[in-house]
Each structure stands twice: as C-alpha cells, then as structure tokens.
Amino acid sequence: MGSLKTFIKSVRSSKTIAAERAVIRKESAKIRASFRDVQLDNDKRRKNIQKLLYLYILGEPTYFGQVECLKLIASSRFTDKRVGYMATMLILDESQDILTLLTNSLDIDMQSTNQYIVGLALCTLGNIASPELAKDLYPQVEKLIKSQSSYIKKKAILVASKLIEKDPMLTEVYLPYLNDLLSDKYHSVLLGTCYLINSIYYNDETSHETLKQLIPKLTTHIKLLITTGYSPEYDVKGIPDPFLIVSLLKSIRIILQNDSNSNHLESINDLLTQICSKFENIKGAGSAILYETVKTIFTINSDSSLKVLGINILSKFLIQKENNIRYVALDTLLQVIEFEPLAVQRHRSTIVGCLHDGDISIRRRALELTFGIMNQQNIKLLTKELLNYLKKEDDEELKFYITTQLSISCEKFNANLEWTLETMISMLNIAGNYCNDNILSSILATTMQVKNQNLIKKILTDMINTLKNGLFDQYGLSLVTIWCLGEYGDLIISKEISESLIIDLINSILAVANYSNDQQKVQIKIYILTTCLKLSIKIQNASLIEHLRKIINESKNDINLEIQSRSIEYSKIFGEPIKIKKGLLERMPAPLIRKHEGSSLLDRSHNVVIGNTITNNSSISNPTVDKGNILLDLLGDDVVKSKEKDSAIDLLSDIFGNSTINTKNNSPDINSSISNKKNDNILGLFNNNQSITVDKSIINSEPTSIEAFNDETIKVGFIEKDIGNGNAELEAVVKNINKDSNSISNIVVLCAVPKHQKLQLSSISKTVLTSNDFTILNIKITGNSGSKVKIRVKLSYVLNGSKVDRQFDFSAANALL
Known part of the structure; x- marks a missing residue:
C-alpha cells in the first residue's frame, strides 16, 4: 500500500468522477484487508487511520475502522495516540455502543504523567462524552481541575462544563471549585471558568444564588483588565485580552438576567459605563467588547440613562463601513427597541439609510426596524421612503413583507x-x-x-x-x-x-x-x-x-x-x-375593519430574558436553551390534543341543541359536581329547555400550590402529590391573575424533563381563562431513583389579541425520584 500523500494525489489526479470513485474503492478495500491482518503493527495501522480520516473528509464510509482507532489509542506512543484520538473524535459519537470500550483508555490516559497525553484524553472526552461516560469519568476530571498545570486545568474545566450538560447532577461536584478557579492568574483558566459558570447556570436552577456570590470576583477581573497597562501576552491592538473581557461580561449577564433586586446592580452599572467610555472609539476588538456591554445593559435591570447610552453605541455601529458591525447593530436594535423607543427614534435617518445597502441581510433588518420605529408622527415620512424603496427592490419576499406591514401600519397609526x-x-x-x-x-x-x-x-x-x-x-x-x-x-x-x-x-x-x-x-x-x-x-x-x-x-x-x-x-x-x-344590488354596508397581526422577516424562535421580560431573541441565546426549545417543540402533540378537545366540546354543544350548562366559575372538578345531581335529567336530554346550573359554591376553590412563575398576567404553581421510588406525580395550576380583568385565550402548556427521565402530561382542560379562573394539568415523571425533579415549561397565551411566549424552569425543592 502507498502512503497517504500518494493516495491523495491519486484522488486529485482523477479526471472523471468514475475514476475517482474507483481509486477510493480500491484503497478502501486495501485498508479493510490490512485491518484483518492480526500481525498488523501500529505504524501501518496509524498510516491506514490517516487514510481513513481522508476518506471521512470525502464523505466515504469509515465505520470499519472504529475498533482500529481504539487499538491505536491503547498504544504507549504519543504519535499513535494523537492520530487515534483524532480519528475517534471524528468517526465516533455518543450514540454508538462501541464507545464503552473507550472508557478504560480515557481513564488510564487521564492519569498519565505526560500532560499532552492527558490533554488528548480530555479533548476527546469533551467532544464525544455520553451520559454514561460522564458518570464514569467525572472523578478523574475533578482531580485534573486541581492540577498545578494551567494547560491541563483549562482543558479539565471545559470538559467539566460538557459533562454537566450531559448529566446536570454533576453540578454539585464542580460548583465548589468555582471560587478558587476565579482566583487563578492564567487567562486560559479564567476563560474556561466562565464557560463552566454558564453551563452550571443553565443546567441547575438551584445554583443561581451561589453563582451570584461570584459577581464581585468577575467584576474585579474586568476592572483589572481595563485599568492595567500593556500586556504583550494577551494584547490585541492595545486591548488587554478582549476575549476574556467578553466572556466575563457574558457570565455576569447570564447570572443577573432574572435578578431585578440584586445588590450588585449599582456597581455593575458603574462598570458598564466605564467600559463604554474606554472603548467607545476603538474599532475591531473594541467593537466586540462594546457589543457585549450593550447586551449586558439591556439584559440586567440597568437604568434608563445607561440604556440610552447603549442605543447610541449601536447607532455608531450603523455608520461604520464594516457590514458585520452594521448587521449586529440592526439586529440588536430590533431586540431592544421596546425598552427605549424614543432613543432609537433619534437615529431614524441612519436606519432608513441602511435600506439602500447592497447587503440583503442588512436591508432585511433595516426594513423590520423601520416598521418597528414607525409611529403616528413619522408614518408619512417613513411611508414615502418605503414606497420609493419598493420601486427599486427586486426581492419578492421583501415586497410581500413591505406591502403587508405597510397596510397594517397605515391602519394602525393614521x-x-x-x-x-x-x-x-x-x-x-x-x-x-x-x-x-x-x-x-x-x-x-x-x-x-x-x-x-x-x-x-x-x-x-x-x-x-x-x-x-x-x-x-x-x-x-x-x-x-x-x-x-x-x-x-x-x-x-x-x-x-x-x-x-x-x-x-x-x-x-x-x-x-x-x-x-x-x-x-x-x-x-x-x-x-x-x-x-x-x-x-x-x-x-x-x-x-x-x-x-x-x-x-x-x-x-x-x-x-x-x-x-x-x-x-x-x-x-x-x-x-x-x-x-x-x-x-344596492351598495354593501361598510364592514368592520379587521386588525391583522404583523409578520417578521427574521426567525426569532429562541426565548431569552432581557430585563424582566422574555423576548424573542436569536443572537443572545445559549446552546442549552436551544436544546430545551427543540425538545419542547417536539411535544406539539399536546397542542393538537387541546384543539381536538375544544372542537369536541363544540360538537357536543351542537348535538344537545338548546341544552345549556351555566357555570359561574369553570373548574376541572365540574364533572364531579354535576354527577352529584343524580335526580336531574342528564344535560337536559329529556327536556331540551331544561338547563343545569352549577353554583360557584359547589366548585372546589383553587388548591394551594408552590408558585413557580408569575408575570402579573398568568401564574403557574405546582402541587407535589407523590414523589419517590423513581416516580413523581405533580399537578400544575395555571391561573389568570390579570389586574385588568381581561380573559386569556389559546393557552398552551408544554413541559420537558432531562433525557434520563420520562414525562406524561395530561391535556389542558381549559384554553380560555377569565379573571381569577384557573385550570389544572396532571404531570407524571418516571426515572432513575435518586435523581432530581426538574421541569422546563414553555407557556404561551393570547392577551388582548397579542400572543405572549414564556419559558421557565421548576425544580422541586429537596425532592428526589
């Protein structure tokens, strides 16, 4: 067999696809035959694995080399291990059973005296870790976090964050190390610690209060970075380690995103002001820091003057020549316009100017932002600009969007x-x-x-x-x-x-x-x-x-x-x-003008908390929340069931004709109340004019529950009925607490639990709640005995014609399956 270089030359020199396929099939057959040789030494095995990696790049099947990769990893030589681990990370993934054979090799290599072999093992574990590998190898990772070598420590911290994503129960193992890790002087260790903080926050709700205690250390590091002098090791065009500054700001933003009464807000606001003044006129890496600062301003409960400062920074981004910076500015303004609309209005001419940009993605965001700033005072001016733009635009999708939004705006504002x-x-x-x-x-x-x-x-x-x-x-x-x-x-x-x-x-x-x-x-x-x-x-x-x-x-x-x-x-x-x-054929009477909801050019499917309000946001999301949303979206059957149930009730109403059931307060226990009236004719079947009246006194009052969510419009609480022996039975109580006495309609409740648990969720009994009305859902969770009860809830409803989406987590305190 020839070398890897010869194989690549043969593939590239093929003049037709058929000739290329022939070379690949021939070489693949030789590799298979070589792997069947029991006398094959590691040198030849390494060369074959290298060819296998090239086949992987070409999209060819490589499953037949999985075991050979593990054999190469078992070698004592570093060169063999390096190729073996690289191929393992590419060819294998966490869903394959053969991964269990890798556990012993990873365990041995993580105890090696060679730090580079330890680094290879950690890198592989972080890339292909499964829940089973996480449970087996977390003690070794814990030991390596305490290593004196910054090279090993930074890799161990990153792997720990990956293991927490696979098994959230490991949070309690790594959480105590955060305080000491933030005292480390190496920037690489601090970067990894920021990632670990973010992972813990999103995977364990009970850790939030502990993480808030780390805020002073995070702010101290930022102050040292922006006040100390030149640092050649981490300097980027005069800025001391912008990567670390951005990571520290992101961790602060994530920790404080749901906290409206934090004791740290005043010091954080002062720090953000200081950052803005220092990097305001610095381009490149300075723009990245300013962008992260603006996101932090609008995520935590900053004061109004700081929010205006953030919008002014974004407006300066709009006048820069770099397309990426303008794209980011427009996208962020779309997310924050509801907080400071007047401040955004001041930059109307700059926003409208972006409509004529050559980049279609910038034009799309400028269009949506133009409609976002439209109001009673500027509608005539903006409409003139939009009609001129409509004449020149060739994109059909944008034309559909403009005509729809323009007609809605004309009806709404004039x-x-x-x-x-x-x-x-x-x-x-x-x-x-x-x-x-x-x-x-x-x-x-x-x-x-x-x-x-x-x-x-x-x-x-x-x-x-x-x-x-x-x-x-x-x-x-x-x-x-x-x-x-x-x-x-x-x-x-x-x-x-x-x-x-x-x-x-x-x-x-x-x-x-x-x-x-x-x-x-x-x-x-x-x-x-x-x-x-x-x-x-x-x-x-x-x-x-x-x-x-x-x-x-x-x-x-x-x-x-x-x-x-x-x-x-x-x-x-x-x-x-x-x-x-x-x-x-006389003239038709004038009908009522139906109000139409506006559409969006952008897919903002991820919910992120900004301040105390959950808004649609695609750019300030995190991987863990994304996975939760995907999981929740898969549970769409509950929505169908609710609609089917509503339609079934409507059909029954039609069948029974004039029979009516007058209830003063709808309740899930209404059926049991009606069944007690045994002497009455059922639903008036024997007398169509008879009606059954269920008094409020008959219906059970709202049960006492543990409040998990409250947005002053709707409240969700949980009742722990039975928890233990690997099972948990809960009841979710959804109540309309709107102070304006407005009814809430189209209520949809979706739930998700960790992968190692199974969930059974009943359909919601009522999708419309009047003021102070409530409904109950039954939840049953089964899983491994001893695991925590955690639920992620996605809630949506319609209030005053507008759809509202909410997302929150509930963790039963001190409750184990």
Whole structure:
C-alpha cells in the first residue's frame, strides 16, 4: 500500500468522477484487508487511520475502522495516540455502543504523567462524552481541575462544563471549585471558568444564588483588565485580552438576567459605563467588547440613562463601513427597541439609510426596524421612503413583507382616510401583484368606510387613469378597481369617464390581464361577473347593458365550477325586473375593519430574558436553551390534543341543541359536581329547555400550590402529590391573575424533563381563562431513583389579541425520584 500523500494525489489526479470513485474503492478495500491482518503493527495501522480520516473528509464510509482507532489509542506512543484520538473524535459519537470500550483508555490516559497525553484524553472526552461516560469519568476530571498545570486545568474545566450538560447532577461536584478557579492568574483558566459558570447556570436552577456570590470576583477581573497597562501576552491592538473581557461580561449577564433586586446592580452599572467610555472609539476588538456591554445593559435591570447610552453605541455601529458591525447593530436594535423607543427614534435617518445597502441581510433588518420605529408622527415620512424603496427592490419576499406591514401600519397609526387610501393605491400601483387577500380586503373595507363621495370619486378616477396606462398586470390594482366600479360606478360616470370607457376597461382587464397563478385569474373573473351585474342598474345605455349580459352568459360553460355557478346565478338575476334588481344590488354596508397581526422577516424562535421580560431573541441565546426549545417543540402533540378537545366540546354543544350548562366559575372538578345531581335529567336530554346550573359554591376553590412563575398576567404553581421510588406525580395550576380583568385565550402548556427521565402530561382542560379562573394539568415523571425533579415549561397565551411566549424552569425543592 502507498502512503497517504500518494493516495491523495491519486484522488486529485482523477479526471472523471468514475475514476475517482474507483481509486477510493480500491484503497478502501486495501485498508479493510490490512485491518484483518492480526500481525498488523501500529505504524501501518496509524498510516491506514490517516487514510481513513481522508476518506471521512470525502464523505466515504469509515465505520470499519472504529475498533482500529481504539487499538491505536491503547498504544504507549504519543504519535499513535494523537492520530487515534483524532480519528475517534471524528468517526465516533455518543450514540454508538462501541464507545464503552473507550472508557478504560480515557481513564488510564487521564492519569498519565505526560500532560499532552492527558490533554488528548480530555479533548476527546469533551467532544464525544455520553451520559454514561460522564458518570464514569467525572472523578478523574475533578482531580485534573486541581492540577498545578494551567494547560491541563483549562482543558479539565471545559470538559467539566460538557459533562454537566450531559448529566446536570454533576453540578454539585464542580460548583465548589468555582471560587478558587476565579482566583487563578492564567487567562486560559479564567476563560474556561466562565464557560463552566454558564453551563452550571443553565443546567441547575438551584445554583443561581451561589453563582451570584461570584459577581464581585468577575467584576474585579474586568476592572483589572481595563485599568492595567500593556500586556504583550494577551494584547490585541492595545486591548488587554478582549476575549476574556467578553466572556466575563457574558457570565455576569447570564447570572443577573432574572435578578431585578440584586445588590450588585449599582456597581455593575458603574462598570458598564466605564467600559463604554474606554472603548467607545476603538474599532475591531473594541467593537466586540462594546457589543457585549450593550447586551449586558439591556439584559440586567440597568437604568434608563445607561440604556440610552447603549442605543447610541449601536447607532455608531450603523455608520461604520464594516457590514458585520452594521448587521449586529440592526439586529440588536430590533431586540431592544421596546425598552427605549424614543432613543432609537433619534437615529431614524441612519436606519432608513441602511435600506439602500447592497447587503440583503442588512436591508432585511433595516426594513423590520423601520416598521418597528414607525409611529403616528413619522408614518408619512417613513411611508414615502418605503414606497420609493419598493420601486427599486427586486426581492419578492421583501415586497410581500413591505406591502403587508405597510397596510397594517397605515391602519394602525393614521386616522386620515384620504391619506391612507392614497397610500394604499400608490402601493397597488407599484406592487399590486405582491398584495395578499388580507391586504386587498382591508383596502376595500377602508374604502367602504369613506362617507365623502367626492373622495371616492377621486380615488376611483385615479385608479382608472392608472389602468388606462397599461398596468393590467398589477393584480391588486385591477381587483380593487373592478370591485369599486361595481359599487361606485354611478359616481364617476361623466364626460371624462363615459359608460363605454368603463365597459372597455372591463374588457381589457378580462382579455389582457396575465397574472402569476390560476387562482388570481379565477378571482378576477369572479369579480368582473359581479361588477357586470351591479353595473346593469347603473348604466343607462341599452347596448352596453346587453354587452354586460353577454359577458356573464359567456362564462356559463367555464371549466371552473365557481365561475360557472356565478354566471348561471347572475344571468337569472339579470333577467329580473329593475325594482327587484335594485333591491338585490344596492351598495354593501361598510364592514368592520379587521386588525391583522404583523409578520417578521427574521426567525426569532429562541426565548431569552432581557430585563424582566422574555423576548424573542436569536443572537443572545445559549446552546442549552436551544436544546430545551427543540425538545419542547417536539411535544406539539399536546397542542393538537387541546384543539381536538375544544372542537369536541363544540360538537357536543351542537348535538344537545338548546341544552345549556351555566357555570359561574369553570373548574376541572365540574364533572364531579354535576354527577352529584343524580335526580336531574342528564344535560337536559329529556327536556331540551331544561338547563343545569352549577353554583360557584359547589366548585372546589383553587388548591394551594408552590408558585413557580408569575408575570402579573398568568401564574403557574405546582402541587407535589407523590414523589419517590423513581416516580413523581405533580399537578400544575395555571391561573389568570390579570389586574385588568381581561380573559386569556389559546393557552398552551408544554413541559420537558432531562433525557434520563420520562414525562406524561395530561391535556389542558381549559384554553380560555377569565379573571381569577384557573385550570389544572396532571404531570407524571418516571426515572432513575435518586435523581432530581426538574421541569422546563414553555407557556404561551393570547392577551388582548397579542400572543405572549414564556419559558421557565421548576425544580422541586429537596425532592428526589
């Protein structure tokens, strides 16, 4: 067999894919045959494993070399171990059973006198650790954390953080070492300690108070870094170790993110102000420190002046030439605009200027931020900018987003119907094909609210003149114009716009229009048929009326069933006497304008606490929370069950007709209360007029529970019914505590437990809670005896038409399965 270098040259020199595949298959077969040789020495085995790594890079199967990697690791030579551990980290993962054979080798190597062999073992354990490996090898990692070598200590700390993620129970093993580790003088050890702090915080809720005691040491390290002089070992363009400063700030932010009454806030605010003043005009690494500082300002409970300072720093990022810095600034402003909207408003011109950036990702965030800062005072100015931008933008997704958000903003912030309608028509002229049905229906509903007939005449005349210029390909404009002709055609008939011109316009739209999909063609044709019918009572020329009848009759044999049905129905109405037609075809009453929710260009699926409010945030998330969210999303069956249950209740209500159950307070125990009335007819089946009234006195009051979450709108508590022998039975009590007495709807409760435990969650009995109403869910957890009871809860509900997402953890105090 040739060398690795020869093998790579053979692959690269292949002129066709078939020739390359032949070389790979031939070499792979040779490697397999070599591994079957019982006399194979470690030198040849090492060369074959190196070739195996190249095969792995090419995406070829490498499973047949797993055992050989373990054999190479068992060698006493460092060169063999290095290749063996590298291949093991790439070829194996924690899900494979063969990993158990690695335990002994890792244990032996972590006790080696050669620090580089110890480092290899630690690196491998950190990359492919499974819960089983974590339980077996954590004592060795604990010993290495106390090592005198900073090289070994820093690796051991990082591995400890990985083991905690695999088995959160190990938190109590490594937590006592944090205080001493933060006293270490080596920056690499401090960096690893920051990562360990973050891992402990996210995996063990009971450790939060202990971690808060570390805040003074973390702040001391930052002060020393920013006040001490030049340090050549860690210096980055005059900044002393920006990596460590950022890590220390992140740990402080994570520890204090849920703490609104911390004793450390005043000193932290002073420190953040000092950092901002020192690095304000330093680019590169200084920008990274400032960015982390701004995130910290908005995460902890900082005062308003500090938040304004943070927004001013982000605005300076916006005027820099570096695209990445501007991207970060826009993304962060989107997350913090709700805290200091006036401060963000001051930088409106800079934000709008980013709309013309060449980078699509920057334009997307600038667009969303532009709509975020829009209010009653600046809507006209921003709308003008957005319409100009809409003319130049080629991205279809952005056009859909702009038209939707612009129509929603016009309805929300401006009561001037004339300006709103003119803006909507201008939008239709520019991007009529990118307006969905909700937008078009909203425009029509807004038009019907207008009482001034002169304004309607002006708007409709402008639309007709625009269409006359050949814009028949704008679906939205054509649809709205056709509908308005049917409703208000009699208002515009004059010398300038004659009856024949209206009919010619309808014929042109019917014949010339070519829209993007068949659904739009069908919709236009249906609207034209309706308009023809309505114009038959508004037009006086008999020949033109007959032409309208012809348009309707020609569609009787259309291949679309809806068009065919409309044509047949309308032709019958067309033949009715004029008095009957006028009654049927009079103007429609103005409907209520439905409020539409805005959409987002960005996927902000991760919940992160900023201050005391949970907001959608994608850039300040952590890996552990991400995994929890993924796990919670997999439990979506509970949402389906709740909806199915609601629909089942509705069906029962329909079946029982007039029978009603009047309850003064809905409760999960209502069924038991009703069942006590044995002498009553069940649900009025024998007398449809009978109703069963359940008094509030019959229903059980809210049970006493341990409060786990409270956002002053909804409260969640837990009742520990039975815990022990590897099982835990809990009840979750969800209560509406809204002070404004508003009801909460669409309540969804999802729960998740650690991987080594199993969860059974009952469906929520009520998805709508009135003021002071509550509902109960049953939770059953099974797992290893002696493990802690920990639950991650994802809660969502709708209040005043807005969806709210919350996420929190609950740990039963001193309770073990």
